[in-house]
Amino acid sequence: MAHPTANIGLRTGVAFDVIDLDNEPAVDALESARAGREQISGPVVATAKGFHYFVLPTGLGNRAGVLPGIDFRGRDGYVVGAPSVHPSGVRYRWIIHDQLGPAPSWLVDLIGPQREPALNGSKELRVSNSSAYGRAALRRELERVSAAQPGTRNDQFNRSAFALGQLVAIGALDEDETAATLIAEGQLLGLGVLECERTVASGLAAGMEQPRSLAL
DSSP states (O other): OOOTTOOEEEEOSSSOEEEEEOSHHHHHHHHHHHTTSOOOOSOEEEOSSSEEEEEOOOSOBOEEEEETTEEEEOBTOEEEETTOBOTTSOBOEEEEOOOOOOOOHHHHHHHOSOOOOOOSSSOOOOOOSSOHHHHHHHHHHHHHHHHOOTTTHHHHHHHHHHHHHHHHHTTSSOHHHHHHHHHHHHHHTTOOHHHHHHHHHHHHHHHHTSOOOOOO
C-alpha cells in the first residue's frame, strides 16, 4: 500500500447514512429533539469527541447544523471510519454493533430537505467546524482544482487534499466536512466517485502527517 497508515473513508448515502454528533451536549440535544419518540437503532462509533450513529439510507443529502453540534451525512457524503486515528491521537472505535435500522420519522423530519451545495462559481462551503483561515484555504484549493487543465486535475486534486490535510491536522479544518466538500467538487469536474474518494483519503492522510505551522 502506498499509504499504509492512511485513515479509512466511508461513503454515505449508499449502504448507510450517518448522524454525526460532535460531543456529549449534542447527544443531549438529539435526545431532547426525540422527545420520547422512537429511538435511533443501529451501529455506533465513538469518534475523537463524539459519536457517529449509523442508519439505513434515507435518500436525503448532507446537512450541517441540524442541531447544535449535529451534522447529517447522507447522499454524496463521507465520514471517517473506525479504526482510523484522529489528529489528536484518539482512535475511532465501534461501541455498538447492532444491525442497521431505518431512521425514525422524527429524525427525517428534523433533517429536512436537501440543500444543494454551490461549489462552482460562488464556492459556497459546507464546512462549519473550521476557522476563517481554514475556510479561505479550502476555497482557494477548490478554485485551483476547478482551474486545472484536463490531464492535470487528478494531480492538483491530490496536491490540494494534501495541503488541506495539513490544516486539518492543526484543527483549522474539519476532516469529514473537508473530505466531503473535496469529493463533491471532484465529481462536478467529472472525476469518478472511487477515484475522488481514494485521492482525497490518501492526500488528506499524507498532509495530516505533516501539519502546517501557522499562527492562527
